[in-house]
Amino acid sequence: MKGIVFTVVMSMTLLFVWERVDVVRLGYHIERLKSQKVLLERERDGLRVKLSSLTSPERIARAASDKLSMGRPEKGQIILVHLEPEPPPILQPDSQQGEVRVAKNMPVRRSK
Amino acid sequence: MAGVPSRGRWMVVTTGMMFAFVFVLIRLVNLQVLQAAELTIKADRQHQKSVAFEGARGTIYDRHGKVLAMNMDVPSVFGVPSSLANPGQTAKHLSPILHIRTGELEKKLRQEKHFVWLARKLEPEQGRRLERLALDGVGVVMEGRRFYPKGPLLSHVLGFAGMDDRGLEGIELKYETFLRGEKRVVILQRDALGRAVFPKGLNEKGVAAGHSLVLTIDEVIQYIAEKELDEAVNRTGAKSGTIIVTNPKTGAILAMAVSPRFDPNTVGALSPDRWRNRALTDSYEPGSTMKVVLAAAALEEKVMSPGSMIFGEHGQMAVANTIIHDHEKSGWMTFAQMIQRSSNIGAAKVGMTLGDWRFYDYLKEFGFGDKSDIDLPGEVTGLLRSPREWGRRSVASISMGQEIGVTPVQMIAAIGAIANGGLLMKPHVMSEIRNTKNLPIAQTKPQVRRRVISTETARTLTHIMEGVVTNGTGSKAVIPGYRVAGKTGTAQKIDPRTGAYSSALLVGSFVGFVPAEDPQLAMIVVIDEPRGESWGGVVAAPVFGKVGEQVLNYLGIPAEESVKIALADSTL
Numbered sequence: 001m002k003g004i005v006f007t008v009v010m011s012m013t014l015l016f017v018w019e020r021v022d023v024v025r026l027g028y029h030i031e032r033l034k035s036q037k038v039l040l041e042r043e044r045d046g047l048r049v050k051l052s053s054l055t056s057p058e059r060i061a062r063a064a065s066d067k068l069s070m071g072r073p074e075k076g077q078i079i080l081v082h083l084e085p086e087p088p089p090i091l092q093p094d095s096q097q098g099e100v101r102v103a104k105n106m107p108v109r110r111s112k
Numbered sequence: 113m114a115g116v117p118s119r120g121r122w123m124v125v126t127t128g129m130m131f132a133f134v135f136v137l138i139r140l141v142n143l144q145v146l147q148a149a150e151l152t153i154k155a156d157r158q159h160q161k162s163v164a165f166e167g168a169r170g171t172i173y174d175r176h177g178k179v180l181a182m183n184m185d186v187p188s189v190f191g192v193p194s195s196l197a198n199p200g201q202t203a204k205h206l207s208p209i210l211h212i213r214t215g216e217l218e219k220k221l222r223q224e225k226h227f228v229w230l231a232r233k234l235e236p237e238q239g240r241r242l243e244r245l246a247l248d249g250v251g252v253v254m255e256g257r258r259f260y261p262k263g264p265l266l267s268h269v270l271g272f273a274g275m276d277d278r279g280l281e282g283i284e285l286k287y288e289t290f291l292r293g294e295k296r297v298v299i300l301q302r303d304a305l306g307r308a309v310f311p312k313g314l315n316e317k318g319v320a321a322g323h324s325l326v327l328t329i330d331e332v333i334q335y336i337a338e339k340e341l342d343e344a345v346n347r348t349g350a351k352s353g354t355i356i357v358t359n360p361k362t363g364a365i366l367a368m369a370v371s372p373r374f375d376p377n378t379v380g381a382l383s384p385d386r387w388r389n390r391a392l393t394d395s396y397e398p399g400s401t402m403k404v405v406l407a408a409a410a411l412e413e414k415v416m417s418p419g420s421m422i423f424g425e426h427g428q429m430a431v432a433n434t435i436i437h438d439h440e441k442s443g444w445m446t447f448a449q450m451i452q453r454s455s456n457i458g459a460a461k462v463g464m465t466l467g468d469w470r471f472y473d474y475l476k477e478f479g480f481g482d483k484s485d486i487d488l489p490g491e492v493t494g495l496l497r498s499p500r501e502w503g504r505r506s507v508a509s510i511s512m513g514q515e516i517g518v519t520p521v522q523m524i525a526a527i528g529a530i531a532n533g534g535l536l537m538k539p540h541v542m543s544e545i546r547n548t549k550n551l552p553i554a555q556t557k558p559q560v561r562r563r564v565i566s567t568e569t570a571r572t573l574t575h576i577m578e579g580v581v582t583n584g585t586g587s588k589a590v591i592p593g594y595r596v597a598g599k600t601g602t603a604q605k606i607d608p609r610t611g612a613y614s615s616a617l618l619v620g621s622f623v624g625f626v627p628a629e630d631p632q633l634a635m636i637v638v639i640d641e642p643r644g645e646s647w648g649g650v651v652a653a654p655v656f657g658k659v660g661e662q663v664l665n666y667l668g669i670p671a672e673e674s675v676k677i678a679l680a681d682s683t684l
Binding site: 038042045046048050052053055056057058061072073078079080081082085 | 259331
């Protein structure tokens with residue numbers, strides 16, 4: 001009987017100690033994960049800033065003119081075309097929806 | 113009884129143990145009861161660490177979700193002078209990384225303090241180099257720094273946040289309470305090595321970041337406006353320039369720019385003069401653009417109709433012992449022609465016919481002399497005196513845009529009212545406030561302040577203003593294929609040296625909207641002190657035309673005379 005009581009008490013003590021040790025271990029693990037999360041968030045923010053700065057209209061316009069020798073369309077070169085609402089057409093594979101932009105003196109191509 | 117301790121030895125051991133227990137008991141009472149409070153604090157200080165956390169400042173987006181301002185953690189470096197053996201040597205190591213002179217750093221490190229900032233909010237690479245250096249008595253912590261990834265774009269509207277992450281100007285200041293992150297002190301348990309073991313507040317909610325703002329500003333329209341304004345200011349050698357583009361139906365500001373611009377990432381020692389948002393902090397005499405408001409009042413009161421005849425006095429008329437001149441001599445002209453030619457004499461006559469109080473009432477109705485309540489800080493009311501304080505010439509002067517001070521924001525709100533059929537809208541730049549879960553918690557709905565003129569008057573005036581562009585002084589504002597309504601203005605400025613109107617210091621401006629039949633854009637362009645030819649029709653109207661054309665293309669607003677095709681029949 002004494003042996004059983006001793007075993008139960010010892011088991012409970014060990015369980016308690018194991019639980020405390022595990023809590024501390026998990027605490028360290030959580031800390032490590034939190035640090036990792038912070039680092040990843042920092043990296044994400046850095047990338048967002050970089051993306052935002054790289055997609056700035058000023059930079060894109062500069063790159064277009066300096067690197068790709070692109071120019072702004074001349075006055076009146078862009079004609080926006082009214083699209084009359086039609087009954088829903090049967091869509092063909094190459095049909096185009098939405099607004100159509102036509103540049104004067106330029107070959108007109110259809111795109112999806 | 114050998115081996116059995118004598119009674120005397122028992123007594124000695126028992127007494128000794130009793131004394132030992134009593135000593136332990138006294139010590140326990142001393143530690144646990146008498147010094148309990150003091151020792152608890154001491155122990156907590158050793159194994160607990162309180163850290164103040166502040167949530168990141170909210171992000172600011174344009175209306176399409178493009179980031180305009182956001183926070184990022186960057187390294188700051190501090191020194192612990194009390195633990196430094198050789199401050200001079202430490203300063204030498206730090207100097208090339210921090211780009212601060214050795215002497216300056218050494219001075220900081222020799223202070224009799226336990227903590228001193230050496231440099232804050234550095235570039236991430238500098239932080240990495242410092243960590244690799246691992247100097248004793250020098251530490252690196254991460255702090256939130258405000259970034260404006262688009263550089264000078266929208267700088268005067270965004271404003272900027274200071275070193276402590278508090279908004280100091282512009283949107284950053286106006287919406288400080290929403291943008292600022294939550295601040296909370298969290299207690300962490302430390303082990304023998306000083307590492308955080310198990311934060312007490314682990315189960316508590318994390319520190320919340322600030323709310324995000326979505327503006328009505330469109331990044332692309334803003335870029336177009338800034339580019340063309342900068343180009344005009346440089347070309348004309350002007351002191352500064354202002355442009356505002358709005359949706360006249362809602363009062364939403366699509367673009368607002370002041371030239372010269374500044375980069376909010378490096379505000380540094382710039383004077384307030386550089387970052388002041390002149391679109392609402394500076395008033396100017398509007399000159400002939402004010403004739404639009406005069407015309408609105410005259411038409412609404414049925415004092416005039418487009419065909420009413422006015423005699424132009426052949427370019428010269430005396431009013432209250434002063435002479436009013438016209439730049440173009442006219443005889444008889446219609447009311448519409450008077451606006452198109454921008455006749456000062458005609459305007460003075462219309463103003464005098466309206467009368468002081470009636471004209472004043474309309475000026476107030478259109479919002480002059482009062483703040484527009486735009487959600488940006490620093491707005492001024494401009495200058496509109498009561499008719500009780502007017503002189504004999506005042507009604508004539510105000511009719512042609514003198515003796516009155518307006519801000520570009522007031523003027524564009526008034527023009528917007530004509531464009532949208534007579535409703536004065538409240539201008540605004542904030543569209544939506546979103547919480548950290550990206551859910552909207554507040555939205556700005558278009559707000560009508562009041563009706564200022566009837567729809568019919570607005571329509572009539574729009575036709576007259578179209579004539580200004582097709583046949584009058586605003587011909588350079590033409591946008592091929594679109595009907596543009598507008599008005600030019602050229603105002604003399606007071607010369608601070610003489611106190612009189614200067615013939616050299618002028619403000620050229622243009623206000624208008626497009627397409628006239630269904631206005632989608634209203635715009636004001638103000639060029640301050642251009643050199644050379646300074647007429648509003650020459651310096652400001654072309655900016656309207658260039659910006660208008662690009663923005664209409666960008667928004668996909670087709671021209672009235674554009675080709676109409678049925679998609680189904682399209683052979684494109």
